[in-house]
Amino acid sequence: MTMATASASLAVALLFASLLAGTVFSDDIIPIMRIPLLERFHAWQAEYNRTYATPEEFQYRFKVYCENVKFIETMNRAGSSYELGENQFTDLTQEEFEDMYLMKLNEVASAPEAMGQLGTMNAGGTSGGGNTDEAPNYVDWRTKGAVTPVKDQQQCGSCWAFAAVASIEGVHKIKTGRLVSLSEQEIVDCDRGGNDHGCHGGYPSSAMAWVARNGGLTTESDYPYVGRQGQCRRDKLGHHAATIRGVWAVQRNNEAMLERAVAGQPVAVSINASRAFQFYKRGVFSGPCNTSLNHAVTVVGYGADPDGRKYWIVKNSWGQTWGENGYVRLERRVSSREGMCGIAMEPYYPVM
Numbered sequence: 001m002t003m004a005t006a007s008a009s010l011a012v013a014l015l016f017a018s019l020l021a022g023t024v025f026s027d028d029i030i031p032i033m034r035i036p037l038l039e040r041f042h043a044w045q046a047e048y049n050r051t052y053a054t055p056e057e058f059q060y061r062f063k064v065y066c067e068n069v070k071f072i073e074t075m076n077r078a079g080s081s082y083e084l085g086e087n088q089f090t091d092l093t094q095e096e097f098e099d100m101y102l103m104k105l106n107e108v109a110s111a112p113e114a115m116g117q118l119g120t121m122n123a124g125g126t127s128g129g130g131n132t133d134e135a136p137n138y139v140d141w142r143t144k145g146a147v148t149p150v151k152d153q154q155q156c157g158s159c160w161a162f163a164a165v166a167s168i169e170g171v172h173k174i175k176t177g178r179l180v181s182l183s184e185q186e187i188v189d190c191d192r193g194g195n196d197h198g199c200h201g202g203y204p205s206s207a208m209a210w211v212a213r214n215g216g217l218t219t220e221s222d223y224p225y226v227g228r229q230g231q232c233r234r235d236k237l238g239h240h241a242a243t244i245r246g247v248w249a250v251q252r253n254n255e256a257m258l259e260r261a262v263a264g265q266p267v268a269v270s271i272n273a274s275r276a277f278q279f280y281k282r283g284v285f286s287g288p289c290n291t292s293l294n295h296a297v298t299v300v301g302y303g304a305d306p307d308g309r310k311y312w313i314v315k316n317s318w319g320q321t322w323g324e325n326g327y328v329r330l331e332r333r334v335s336s337r338e339g340m341c342g343i344a345m346e347p348y349y350p351v352m
């Protein structure tokens with residue numbers, strides 16, 4: 001081989017190498033350099049018991065998984081007050097995730113207030129939620145036994161029913177001394193025809209108003225969750241394991257008022273669940289997210305970490321493998337009035 005041909009073949013080799021490098025993140029093949037990720041994907045599949053019907057589906061899901069892993073690692077390298085990680089949603093794009101788990105209502109940001117039983121807790125007074133004038137520095141209703149284990153809404157946009165039920169479970173325990181797991185399915189199946197649309201989204205406030213109008217709600221075990229909307233089991237409507245009189249709105253866009261309300265009992269709120277939120281693993285979540293609300297959750301307390309970083313303790317309904325055993329801590333007392341991810345925009349709680 002002459003020098004000329006040697007350097008020519010080196011050039012070809014380099015060209016080939018750079019072409020190969022260029023394909024590492026391309027769409028349609030599994031390049032050799034992704035094999036460690038492929039092993040990781042198989043391990044992930046085993047952990048979350050995920051199988052795919054066709055090789056095409058597998059290829060597509062692997063690609064989405066790689067993009068999400070890249071996103072998670074890029075965010076974690078950037079360093080912040082929280083960490084992202086793999087979870088049961090790592091083979092879903094943001095759009096798929098929004099379709100399957102979040103609310104499709106555009107107008108979630110303006111929950112209906114003309115429902116008669118809604119009152120507003122004003123700056124001056126308290127509401128019957130048992131609030132104290134001075135909110136304590138630290139509240140955690142879990143330690144008071146007022147919070148049931150984290151539930152899983154499955155592939156159904158029923159977060160609004162879970163947020164309503166967690167807040168009703170809370171006030172029921174506080175007023176009666178008994179913690180009873182209550183039925184989201186009764187609400188998903190039977191609260192129809194108004195603002196609420198089963199797996200296609202709804203409002204915690206109108207769900208609570210429906211429970212008040214119905215005269216109560218039955219238990220989880222009497223009317224178990226199945227993850228899809230079905231016929232209302234009317235024979236269950238008279239089983240009242242817990243009753244509420246109505247719904248109160250916390251003054252909007254005021255985190256101090258939200259603290260006072262949460263000091264009284266767990267409060268249902270709406271937030272923006274962003275792509276980073278989808279993969280939240282631990283720490284105090286501080287965005288990115290905005291104030292377009294697409295998810296409902298329940299605030300069950302608040303506090304501050306040893307660095308003095310203030311947070312809300314939020315119960316989610318994506319099972320116990322998401323976040324901090326199913327919970328997320330969202331930054332509290334931020335500069336915008338709406339709160340982190342809009343948490344102070346739509347807070348409501350039930351009154352017994």
Ligand SMILES: *[C@@H]1O[C@H](CO)[C@@H](O)[C@H](O)[C@H]1NC(C)=O
Pocket residue numbers: 049
């Ligand atoms: C795994 O998934 C299969 C098919 O979806 C299901 O039949 C099986 O019960 C699941 N196993 C576990 C342990 O979740």
Ligand SMILES: *[C@@H]1O[C@H](CO)[C@@H](O)[C@H](O)[C@H]1NC(C)=O
Pocket residue numbers: 272273274275288289290291292293294
């Ligand atoms: C939530 O916020 C993120 C980040 O700003 C954004 O990309 C996403 O579209 C928002 N969700 C909605 C429903 O607007």
Ligand SMILES: *[C@@H]1O[C@H](CO)[C@@H](O)[C@H](O)[C@H]1NC(C)=O
Pocket residue numbers: 290291292
């Ligand atoms: C939130 O982000 C989404 C996507 O970028 C955008 O469509 C929406 O208008 C944003 N909402 C607000 C209130 O900025």
